Structures are given as structure tokens and as C-alpha cells.
Amino acid sequence: MAPKSLCVIVQFALLASGKTVRSALPPLGWNSYNTWSCSPSEDKIKQSAEGLIALGLDKVGYNFVTVDCGWPSRDRNSEGRLQWNATLFPSGGKALGDFIHDLGLGFGLYSGAGYLQCGSTDLPASLGFEELDAESFAEWGGDSVKYDNCYATSNTSMVDSSSAESQSPVRFQHMAAALDAVNRDIEYYVCQWGIGNDVGEWASAIGNTWRISNDIYNAWRSIWRITNQVVPYFRHTTRGAFADMDMLIVGLDVLSVEEERFHFGMWAINKSPLIIGAVLDSEKLSQSSLEIMSNKEVIAINQDSLTKQAQLVHRDTEAEWDIWLGELSDSRQILGLANWKNDSQTIQFDLATLGIASARARDVWAAEHVGVVTGVQNISLAGHQLQLWLLSDIISANPLVSKAYHGATDASVTGSARIVTCATGTCLPVGAKVGDLRGDSSVTFSNISSQTAGRTLLGIDFINYDYAFTTAWEFGDNTRNMTISVNGEKAKRWAFPLSGGNWQESGRLLIEVDGFTRGAGNAVTFAGVGNSYAPDVVGFELLE
Ligand SMILES: *[C@@H]1O[C@H](CO)[C@@H](O)[C@H](O)[C@H]1NC(C)=O
Numbered sequence: 117m118a119p120k121s122l123c124v125i126v127q128f129a130l131l132a133s134g135k136t137v138r139s140a141l142p143p144l145g146w147n148s149y150n151t152w153s154c155s156p157s158e159d160k161i162k163q164s165a166e167g168l169i170a171l172g173l174d175k176v177g178y179n180f181v182t183v184d185c186g187w188p189s190r191d192r193n194s195e196g197r198l199q200w201n202a203t204l205f206p207s208g209g210k211a212l213g214d215f216i217h218d219l220g221l222g223f224g225l226y227s228g229a230g231y232l233q234c235g236s237t238d239l240p241a242s243l244g245f246e247e248l249d250a251e252s253f254a255e256w257g258g259d260s261v262k263y264d265n266c267y268a269t270s271n272t273s274m275v276d277s278s279s280a281e282s283q284s285p286v287r288f289q290h291m292a293a294a295l296d297a298v299n300r301d302i303e304y305y306v307c308q309w310g311i312g313n314d315v316g317e318w319a320s321a322i323g324n325t326w327r328i329s330n331d332i333y334n335a336w337r338s339i340w341r342i343t344n345q346v347v348p349y350f351r352h353t354t355r356g357a358f359a360d361m362d363m364l365i366v367g368l369d370v371l372s373v374e375e376e377r378f379h380f381g382m383w384a385i386n387k388s389p390l391i392i393g394a395v396l397d398s399e400k401l402s403q404s405s406l407e408i409m410s411n412k413e414v415i416a417i418n419q420d421s422l423t424k425q426a427q428l429v430h431r432d433t434e435a436e437w438d439i440w441l442g443e444l445s446d447s448r449q450i451l452g453l454a455n456w457k458n459d460s461q462t463i464q465f466d467l468a469t470l471g472i473a474s475a476r477a478r479d480v481w482a483a484e485h486v487g488v489v490t491g492v493q494n495i496s497l498a499g500h501q502l503q504l505w506l507l508s509d510i511i512s513a514n515p516l517v518s519k520a521y522h523g524a525t526d527a528s529v530t531g532s533a534r535i536v537t538c539a540t541g542t543c544l545p546v547g548a549k550v551g552d553l554r555g556d557s558s559v560t561f562s563n564i565s566s567q568t569a570g571r572t573l574l575g576i577d578f579i580n581y582d583y584a585f586t587t588a589w590e591f592g593d594n595t596r597n598m599t600i601s602v603n604g605e606k607a608k609r610w611a612f613p614l615s616g617g618n619w620q621e622s623g624r625l626l627i628e629v630d631g632f633t634r635g636a637g638n639a640v641t642f643a644g645v646g647n648s649y650a651p652d653v654v655g656f657e658l659l660e
Pocket residue numbers: 188189190191201202203204
């Protein structure tokens with residue numbers, strides 16, 4: 117753990133840099149959108165704020181209430197200032213802020229970096245009015261501003277995700293500067309949707325949180341989609357800067373209890389803000405959903421002082437499971453065993469391949485101690501279960517060793533596949549990659565030496581920045597399929613998540629591949645599936 121004095125210095129430095137403040141840990145709160153879409157009202161917001169307290173959610177850390185889209189009047193006033201819609205919010209913004217503050221909660225505001233607000237055809241957003249609107253946010257007592265990206269380029273097109281302007285950081289940086297200039301501490305929640313390149317890099321510099329994806333959708337499949345999109349953002353998640361996986365759909369009656377635990381746990385270990393979207397009314401919110409969102413141990417993992425996002429370390433796509441591992445304070449780790457299959461199964465893995473010789477494990481959702489764990493584990497998981505093991509007293513295993521690295525430039529390609537040279541310092545560690553790999557083409561690495569016969573762990577460096585935006589509400593899932601076959605044996609398929617913030621940033625996935633013979637002379641072939649493209653292949657190594 118960092119010494120206390122260091123944390124204080126870091127916090128002070130952030131405060132001193134301006135009025136856009138950072139919460140050291142991921143924000144925990146409530147937002148009106150998932151229940152009321154763009155139709156909030158004073159009554160709805162007040163009841164929700166009171167409901168948050170009545171349900172005891174403030175006691176476990178949820179401490180702000182945000183009015184999402186739909187709150188302003190159609191017209192700015194004669195000075196050009198935003199007005200609250202007086203029919204929906206008869207008391208106005210300042211009085212609502214006072215009401216929320218009197219409950220001991222923060223007041224969350226919403227606007228956008230475009231001409232108009234999302235979900236409307238005529239409500240104003242802040243483009244061109246940044247300084248004036250930031251002043252209004254401060255006058256109303258706003259403690260945070262969620263800043264959306266609709267109507268970025270015109271008054272008529274609500275969602276433009278492809279133009280350079282819609283993807284540009286400039287409009288978001290403008291509001292960050294405007295918030296810095298006002299005399300109130302306001303947290304900034306960038307909601308640019310993760311479009312364009314290097315969003316984690318520019319957004320983490322200005323936002324307390326930044327959305328990485330299109331909206332969450334009321335279905336299980338959006339959990340898989342957003343999870344595959346958050347993978348590379350671990351590089352940017354840090355104290356005061358958190359990748360936002362979007363508001364929770366826990367309590368919206370669209371997931372099973374097991375799936376709600378999975379969703380909440382996956383968001384928690386990735387250090388996403390945990391923003392409740394459910395109606396905060398004990399008559400309407402199920403007890404199980406309330407218990408999931410109130411689980412103190414899971415919230416503590418999210419709020420851990422080390423603020424490190426978990427990483428996807430192993431994936432078996434055909435068996436439909438993942439292993440996630442994240443560092444926590446006090447030399448602890450969180451291990452996430454994710455069963456994507458809608459059926460129970462037993463997964464097997466060796467803790468040594470995760471760098472762990474032994475550890476004391478606690479099953480977080482079951483709130484039970486597992487005991488000391490070591491070596492190969494066979495874990496039974498229910499359908500769509502995310503088992504969370506909190507590991508402490510960890511003894512490290514000897515690291516697995518690679519004898520040789522096999523880079524794209526050593527491969528032989530067929531069909532559409534081609535070897536591409538990258539700019540200096542990109543496509544690491546090789547500086548080149550195999551691109552345009554489809555089902556009718558392949559990449560083969562020959563004469564690969566293995567110390568093991570049969571199954572071996574491969575560390576694969578790949579590039580996939582084919583992010584799902586326009587396809588997000590259908591079946592777009594941010595993955596690309598690739599098959600791997602050793603020595604001509606049956607090919608097996610893996611779904612590769614996003615690897616970075618552009619088409620030159622590599623990611624690594626560890627997978628177990630069967631079919632090796634001991635000694636030199638193995639051939640490893642990568643191929644796409646059907647007409648769709650595989651990820652680009654930078655290279656790989658055997659970890660033994
Ligand atoms: C305020 O909201 C109501 C309900 O959505 C709407 O009918 C009305 O036109 C709005 N008024 C203004 C001035 O925007």
C-alpha cells in the first residue's frame with residue numbers, strides 16, 4: 117500500500133490543478149436514465165433520493181443522484197442560460213440540489229457536447245455555451261456533470277459515431293476547462309461512448325470517469341459486449357480515472373439472480389463506477405437485487421485503495437469461460453471465474469499458470485472461507501455465474517518461462533493474410549503484424565519447439581480494435597474469432613476481445629492449446645472463421 121502521506125499529496129495535486137475534481141475511488145450513485153429514460157421529473161428524482169436513503173444504500177457508499185436527459189426547457193433564457201423545464205421541475209434546479217444535499221447526497225447534472233440533448237429533438241445541450249453552462253451547473257449546486265455526445269455534428273442527426281468531429285476529444289476538453297474555471301468542485305463524467313482512437317488516453321486525463329461503450333442494453337448479451345470492450349482499459353484506469361461500463365441493469369427484471377451477481381461483480385472488479393439504474397422503491401425493487409447492490413465485500417473490491425482494474429488472463433471460448441485477475445491493496449488479489457455458458461460446468465485451471473503457488477481464498481459471494489488453495493483447481497460454476505475469490509497470503513509460483521518468441525515476420529501466410537510493418541513503438545513486441553486474416557486464409561509458424569507434449573499455455577499478442585457501436589444493440593460484441601490448430605489437428609476457436617485503443621496497440625491473452633509434440637518441429641496455424649476477419653496476429657510464445 118502507498119504510504120498515507122503520498123496519497124494526500126496526490127489528492128492535493130489534483131485539487132490544486134483546478135475545479136474539476138476527481139473522486140479517488142470509483143463513483144457510487146444513482147442515475148434516472150435506466151428507469152425513466154429521458155423523462156425525469158422533480159417528484160421522480162426526490163422519491164429516488166429518499167428511496168436511496170430508505171433502502172440503506174447510502175450506508176454502503178452510494179452517495180449521489182443524477183438527473184439524466186430530459187430536464188431542461190426547450191429555450192435558453194434571454195441571457196442564453198439553460199432553464200429547468202418548469203412543468204417537470206416546478207421548484208427549479210437550485211431547490212432540487214438543496215433537497216438532495218439536505219439528504220447528505222451529491223447532486224449529479226447532465227448535459228452534452230453537442231447541439232441538443234440525447235433522446236430529444238429540441239432540448240439544448242452545451243456546445244457553444246460551455247462557460248455559461250458550467251456557471252449554471254455551479255449555481256445549482258451540481259457536484260458532477262455527465263457529459264454526453266448526441267447531436268455532435270448537426271441539429272438533426274442524434275447519433276453520429278463515425279465522423280472525425282463526433283470522435284474528437286476537443287468538445288469534451290472544452291467543458292473540462294469550463295468546469296475548471298468555476299468556483300465549485302465538480303466531478304466530470306465523460307460520456308463520449310468510446311468512439312474513435314485512444315479514448316482511454318485523452319479521457320482519463322480530463323474525466324473522473326469515461327464511458328467506453330455504447331449504452332448498456334436490457335439484455336444479458338450486453339454484459340458480454342461491454343466486458344469485451346473494457347479489457348484493454350486497465351492501462352488507463354487509476355486513482356481518479358475510471359473506465360465507465362455504464363449504469364447497472366441490476367433490479368430492472370431483465371437478468372436472473374445469478375446474472376445480476378455476474379454483472380455487478382464484473383463491473384466491480386473492473387473498477388467501473390457503480391451507478392444504480394433501478395427504481396429505488398422497496399415495493400418495486402426485489403430483495404435479491406437490493407442485496408446484490410448492497411454487498412459490502414463486493415463494493416469493497418470496487419473501492420479498493422489500489423484502484424487497479426482486473427485483467428482478462430485466460431479464456432476458453434468453446435467451453436465458454438474466462439479467468440480474470442486483479443491486484444488489490446495489502447498484496448491481495450481478486451480472482452474472477454466467469455462462466456459465460458448458460459448451464460453449469462466444471463472448469464479446470466492451474467493456479468501456477470496465474471503466478472500463484474498458494475493462497476488463502478475467500479468465496480466473496482458465498483461469504484465463506486475456502487481455505488488454502490494450491491495447484492490445479494476444478495471449480496463447479498452455475499450457468500452465468502461469476503465466482504469471486506479474494507486471495508490473500510499469496511505465495512508466488514516460479515514464473516513460466518518462454519524459450520523463444522515467434523513474431524509475425526517469421527510466419528508464412530496464405531490467402532488474404534499479409535504481413536504489415538507498423539510504425540516504431542507500435543504492434544509490440546514485434547513492430548509488425550499479420551492482418552486481413554479470414555476463414556479462407558491462414559498464418560503458420562513452423563519449427564516451434566515445445567518442452568511439453570499435449571496441452572501448452574500460449575501467450576498470444578494480438579490486435580483487435582473492431583469496436584461494436586452501431587451493432588451494439590444487436591449482436592455486436594467487440595470480439596473477433598480466430599482458430600488455432602497445432603500440427604494439423606482439429607482447429608479450436610477463440611473470441612478475442614479488444615486489445616487496445618487503436619489498430620496498433622497489442623493485447624495479450626493466455627490460452628491453453630492442445631496437440632504439441634515434445635521437441636522442435638511443431639507447426640501452429642492461425643485462421644479466421646468464415647468471411648469475418650480474425651484479430652491481427654503480432655506473435656506468440658509458449659509458456660512452460
Ligand atoms: C416541459 O416538459 C413537458 C413534458 O415533457 C413538455 O410538454 C413541455 O413542452 C416542456 N416545456 C418546455 C418549455 O420545454
